[in-house]
Amino acid sequence: MANIHTLDPNASPLDYYGWELRRQREAAGLKQTQLGDIIFCTGSLIGQIETTKKVPTRDFSERVDAALNTGGVFSRLIGLVLHSQLPAWFQPYAEMEAKAAYISTFQSQVVYGLLQTQEYARAVLATGMPDDLENQVAARIERQRILERERPPLAWAVIDEAVLHRPIGGNEVMRRQLLRLLEFVDHRWMRIRVLPFAAGEHASLDGAFTTMRFNSDPDIVYTEDIVSGHMTASPDTVREAALRYAHLRAAALSVEESAALITRVMEERYGDRPRPEERAVA
Incomplete structure (x- = not known):
């Protein structure tokens, strides 16, 4: 593991974060335990982050900025740090996703x-049995910040109805996840539509895909396949994907119909069910 005396700030975003945290803390004349007391954490946690043994969170970064009066240094760094926690093969996609003007998936x-909600993301990512599950969850949630920008990408998401019925993480996790989808019903930049079972065979039985358009x-x-992701700018592939997506959107329910279906599945499949003793006796 990294030693603070040999930590190379050029080695990675995480190394630079730890090196800068140590530098800023010492410049403020604070020991690790003293800074921990100010931002409501242990001095041990400060030490672990300074030596890259622990990945910081956005909340931690914002509290450090406030405590050390850094002008937002760590709040800006945390995005790079969390991005570096994504699988190496996925990082190029995340970079392009952040630049996209239009996304259709x-x-x-x-x-x-x-x-995805945090709990749903954790259940999905856990299936790959990673050693750094919480870091990957934090990195996935960090990606979602592009939707909070003043001008986020215009995005369309067509979701197979099977996704609504697959109980990932259990009933309560699914209920909160479907509630999250319903929050986008009136969203200006994100549109969610469901491809119903009734559509039968469709234009993408081979699986999921995402297309991205850019300003320049x-x-x-x-x-994606079972082990990695693949990006291509081949004009033939782009045209084929656009044609398939047009067919998928034509077969999908409207935004309003999709919201009604999501609500129905949420209530009927994941809603609160009475316990046996609470059921009416005939």
Whole structure:
């Protein structure tokens, strides 16, 4: 593990964060325990972050900025730190996603990453049995900040109805996840539509895909297999993806119909059910 005396701030965003935290803390004349007392954490946690043994959170970064009067240094750094915690093969996609002006995605197995709750994301990511699960969860939630920008990308998400019925994380996690989807019913930049079972065979039985458009770069199509992701700007692939997506949108329910279906599944499949002793006796 990294030693504070040999920590190279150029080695990675996490190393730079730890090095800068140590520098700023010492410049303020504070020991680790003293800074911990100010921001309501242990001195041990401060030490672990300074030596890259622990990945900081956005909340931690904001509290450090306030305590050390840094002008937002750590709140700006944390995005780079969390991005570095994404799998190496996924980082190029996340960079392009953050630059996109228009995103259209079809999801056949799980909720689109930008729409996942923290609990749902944790259950999905845990299936890969990573050693750094919490870091990956934090990194996925950090990606969602692009939807909070003053001008976020215009995004369309078509979700297979099967996604609504697959109880990832259990009933309560699913109920909160579907409530999260309903929060976007009147969203200006994000539109969610459900491809119903009744649509039968459809234009993307092969699986999920995402297309991204940019203000100045070529369009990109992104797909994943069992071990990695793939991006291509091939004009033929981009045209094929656009055609398939047009067919998917044509077969999907409207935004309003989709919201009604999400609500019905949430209430009927994941709603509060009375315990046996609470049921009326005939």
